[in-house]
Amino acid sequence: MNLNLRKAIIQNVSGNSQAELEDTIVDAIQSGEEKMLPGLGVLFEVIWKNADNNEKSAMLETLQNGLKH
Structure with a gap:
């Protein structure tokens, strides 16, 4: 993804x-x-970079559970 798009x-x-x-x-x-999708990806990147380890674990668990359906 182009850095200009992120900005x-x-x-x-x-x-x-x-x-x-x-x-x-x-x-x-x-x-x-x-x-x-690129916009959502950038927003997720911001969330991920600003999350602590507990929040990252919770997001990964939510993602994993969501992919099971």
């Missing part, structure tokens, strides 16, 4: 409230459009 996505949502961030995520998922 653009982060700039686009920087300063958004939690409700706005949630709307962005929900809209991207509900649209089902492939073009939204």
Whole structure:
């Protein structure tokens, strides 16, 4: 992924409230459009980089459980 794309996505949502961030995520998922996947990836990268080990473990468990269905 191009670093400029990362910066653009982060700039686009920087300063958004939690409700706005949630709307962005929900809209991207509900649209089902492939073009939204890079943005979700960048947002997940931010979450991952800012999570502690317990939060990372919880995310991995949630992911693993979600992939079982």
